[in-house]
Amino acid sequence: MNTFDHQKYRPFPVLAKTDRRWPSQQITKAPIWCAVDLRDGNQALIEPMSVKQKQRMWALLVKLGFKEIEIGFPSASQEDFDFCRWLIEENQIPEDVTIQVLVQARDALIERTYEALRGAKKAIVHVYNSTSPVQRDKVFNLDKQGIIDIAQKGAAKVASEANKQPATKFRFQYSPESFSSTEIEFAIDVCNAVIGVWKPTPENPCIINLPATVECASPNVFADQVEAFCDQVNQRDSLIVSLHTHNDRGCAIAAAELGLMAGADRIEGTLMGNGERTGNMDNVTMAMNLYSQGIDPKLDLSNADEITRVVSECTQIATHPRHPWLGELVYTAFSGSHQDAIKKCLGQQQEGAPWDVAYLPIDPKDLGRDYQSVIRVNSQSGKGGVAYILEQDFGLQLPRWMQIEASRLVQSHAEKNKSEVSSQEIWNIIQTTFMGGQNVSKLKAYQVDKNDTLERVSATISDGEQVHDINGQGDGTLAAFCDALSIQTGMPLEITHYDQHALSEGSDASAVAYVQLKANGTRYCGIAKDHDVLSANVNAILVCIQQAKRAAQSAV
Ligand code: KIV
Numbered sequence: 001m002n003t004f005d006h007q008k009y010r011p012f013p014v015l016a017k018t019d020r021r022w023p024s025q026q027i028t029k030a031p032i033w034c035a036v037d038l039r040d041g042n043q044a045l046i047e048p049m050s051v052k053q054k055q056r057m058w059a060l061l062v063k064l065g066f067k068e069i070e071i072g073f074p075s076a077s078q079e080d081f082d083f084c085r086w087l088i089e090e091n092q093i094p095e096d097v098t099i100q101v102l103v104q105a106r107d108a109l110i111e112r113t114y115e116a117l118r119g120a121k122k123a124i125v126h127v128y129n130s131t132s133p134v135q136r137d138k139v140f141n142l143d144k145q146g147i148i149d150i151a152q153k154g155a156a157k158v159a160s161e162a163n164k165q166p167a168t169k170f171r172f173q174y175s176p177e178s179f180s181s182t183e184i185e186f187a188i189d190v191c192n193a194v195i196g197v198w199k200p201t202p203e204n205p206c207i208i209n210l211p212a213t214v215e216c217a218s219p220n221v222f223a224d225q226v227e228a229f230c231d232q233v234n235q236r237d238s239l240i241v242s243l244h245t246h247n248d249r250g251c252a253i254a255a256a257e258l259g260l261m262a263g264a265d266r267i268e269g270t271l272m273g274n275g276e277r278t279g280n281m282d283n284v285t286m287a288m289n290l291y292s293q294g295i296d297p298k299l300d301l302s303n304a305d306e307i308t309r310v311v312s313e314c315t316q317i318a319t320h321p322r323h324p325w326l327g328e329l330v331y332t333a334f335s336g337s338h339q340d341a342i343k344k345c346l347g348q349q350q351e352g353a354p355w356d357v358a359y360l361p362i363d364p365k366d367l368g369r370d371y372q373s374v375i376r377v378n379s380q381s382g383k384g385g386v387a388y389i390l391e392q393d394f395g396l397q398l399p400r401w402m403q404i405e406a407s408r409l410v411q412s413h414a415e416k417n418k419s420e421v422s423s424q425e426i427w428n429i430i431q432t433t434f435m436g437g438q439n440v441s442k443l444k445a446y447q448v449d450k451n452d453t454l455e456r457v458s459a460t461i462s463d464g465e466q467v468h469d470i471n472g473q474g475d476g477t478l479a480a481f482c483d484a485l486s487i488q489t490g491m492p493l494e495i496t497h498y499d500q501h502a503l504s505e506g507s508d509a510s511a512v513a514y515v516q517l518k519a520n521g522t523r524y525c526g527i528a529k530d531h532d533v534l535s536a537n538v539n540a541i542l543v544c545i546q547q548a549k550r551a552a553q554s555a556v
């Protein structure tokens, strides 16, 4: 029998909705964020966070700008209880941050939860019970009224316990757990029952949180459910509608975004999407999605490396290198055509102008990344990548004809070694091939005389051991040097390309020259730096001559 049998499963029932409006909505502002790393994220870890790790995660969440943070499930875990006490007793909660705690709709647990919150200035008490058919029928063995009774009773207890601590400003939150797998009419009935108990007002709203506890359908189906809920629930103007999606189908972020378009106000999620099974909705990714559309996400994600470091230290889960926005490789191009396009676009990107760079949806610098890692070179890379690295790291602006020569060498190095080629390796290849090894001759002194048609040079070159005087003439200075060197070496020489540019301040030379020289009928390329352009050009010619001499020797 084949065990991989799709007939075991049923399609998810979709809503018969004819008044769908969310597809033409746009997200224009950040939602109210709630970070649930310390509760839902923590509950999903192989090893739950230690006190130290919780404190680190808390500090990071506060630093990033979260104003609502679910810190645990104090009635279910002594560690969560103690952490809640530490936050309150040690005065760790900034004025503008509200802690949130989760509790099941059971009297004893609600009482213990309020014990944990004693002395807090403000807090959100988040109560939940399961509502879906499978939970009703198989887990709780209760009918719909039984589920409503649990929710109502829990809501009443949450309110009555709050009354006992008048110095604390409480806000109430209710989640119909497994909302997205619950019949929409029933989900609304349960929430209406809770709302009837809490009697929220526009000035004192309660939070109704709609979880996709297990993601079972495509995100458009979730958006339909959210829109239907917002349309039909009682006292919509007195509710903050919150979404809490999980990522079983890989669409938690999409579902939450479409849910916002469908009318929700608030989002619960975790950093980098840690959470049960495939995880919670990733707050970082959604915030960056907004940021990349020109919307202020109201979170400061500018230190991406700190975020990934702290999250992986606390969760002991490494960040995937291709994780949206923050992965190590997400701003790196290996492909030659991508590198070429990035190099061209970065070259044209004006300071202050809207970002418009092919293959880079945002400026990696915004996340504290540099351009260093944008272009990395392997056997798939082309001339653009090599040229980019030489320019960024070593100040060389290779002319096109030289880029082709250089990338050919780097690519064959990558193919031979079957690995990425580092910036330093590229530089070593360029130096040894095009900048001459030891014993390359250098121009020591020169004199140029001009008349109307001809230039004459007299110069001294030295290879460190021997000194030669050379003389020649031509219709330009470089042609005159070529003539002089041709006489000295006995080789026919012709410059086929040359180019030069100034070097930035701080470099030990002020100019660099690139020369392609035909010697004995073969083309050689040389690069040289010097304090003046002419010396750089002549020294680049001398590198080419050294290559030609070596070629001649090895042919013997
Ligand atoms: O996923 C879920 O349904 C939850 C609730 C407790 C909100 O985490």
Ligand code: ZN
Residues within 6 Å of the ligand: 040, 211, 213, 244, 246, 280
């Ligand atoms: Zn959850």
